[in-house]
Amino acid sequence: MKAMVLDRPRTPLVLVNRPDPVPGPGEIRVRVEACAICRTDLHVVDGDLPNPTVPLVPGHEIVGIVDLVGQGVSTGRLGRRVGIPWLGHTCGRCSYCTHEAENLCDQPLFTGYTRDGGFASHVVADAAFAFDLDAPDPVALAPLLCAGLIGWRCLKKAGDGQRLGLYGFGAAAHIITQVALWQRRRIFAFTRAGDHQAQEFARSLGAEWAGTSEELPPVELDTAIIFAPVGELVPAALRAVRKGGRVVCGGIHMSDIPSMPYELLWQEREVLSVANLTRSDAREFFPIAQQAGVNTYTTTYRLEDANQALDDLRMGRLNGAAVLQP
Structure with missing residues (x-):
């Protein structure tokens, strides 16, 4: 072999x-x-x-x-x-x-x-x-x-929210976008700064909005999934989700999550991880x-x-x- x-x-x-x-x-x-x-x-x-x-x-x-x-x-x-x-x-x-x-x-x-x-x-x-x-x-x-199976587990953990943010638009996100749209959810895609190709790819699959991870989406999100292994995206996603919203970390490895004000987590927002x-x-x-x-x-x-x-x-x-x- x-x-x-x-x-x-x-x-x-x-x-x-x-x-x-x-x-x-x-x-x-x-x-x-x-x-x-x-x-x-x-x-x-x-x-x-x-x-x-x-x-x-x-x-x-x-x-x-x-x-x-x-x-x-x-x-x-x-x-x-x-x-x-x-x-x-x-x-x-x-x-x-x-x-x-x-x-x-x-x-x-x-x-x-x-x-x-x-x-x-x-x-x-x-x-x-x-x-x-x-x-x-x-x-x-x-x-x-x-990419599909972990994406699916993340989507289940994310709950039933309709306004779904995806941070890191790679293999998992492009699969789960299609499943989520089939479930009649709305997709908001976040990429690294300057990655216009990934943003266009997200829009071509049906994302309602695509921008950089530093931006806020045009509406508050019900839930967000972080596929990129970047700890700084956790507070960014918490800023984007509504009260009672949920942020799911989908990677097996992530850089350190930076210090952040408690107000980002307050009002019953949740941060969850997915393993295997x-x-x-x-x-x-x-x-x-x-x-x-x-x-x-x-x-x-x-x-x-x-x-x-x-x-x-x-x-x-x-x-x-x-x-x-x-």
Whole structure:
């Protein structure tokens, strides 16, 4: 198999040849068709997240075909197209797992962080955490495995408010905009200063307003989701939401939130975070994405061009999602 490997954080990935992996009990091997690149991959590669299991194959928005099954896995899964997400395994025993909060498991494994991921021609996954997919286009499907699923979890946490602000208009925001509009919400998009391309992209998808994160929207927001990993956006979003409004932080990593006056939080405004995802999120989201007619906007790269794709994401040169194709 071919794989792009991270030997240590803050260094470029290296293309290597490895023996084809063999699935263990309860596992499957997947021939990777497409693997989207998530901002979390950047946090792993750039050393923002501590203690990755190195050497490591990053990537956790994986779509591919099951070509080998381990002991205890039905051979009926052979030849099936599956998706492999960030949450790669849970203990099933801790209080979180037994109370429908497996995303907070005490002993989890994460794809592309603590176990090898999809920047490769093949990957081994826990069969219980690989979702059967029916749609025909693996490139279009790949961003749904994290940008879509985490975006969906954020949208649920945001509540039912109609005036929704999205801070950071990348892969997750462009998917959730389409779902939210299908739900008849109003979208207000916030980007970094000078990113007119992202603002135009947001408007083209149906955003009612698009501006910079330093601006206030033309109306008070009911709720806001922050996808950009920038702590300064928390007080900015609190200024934009109404009394009783809610701000959801959707990233796994964020820079420090600066000191702010209590009046921004007062009047029962809330700040929430979203961590990981659950398998029930996927069971809810994939049918909804189909009903909403979600289209993912992608830029494809060869596997060996993963470093270029990561840099394009890092520097904000992409609209939508980057996708590697082995």
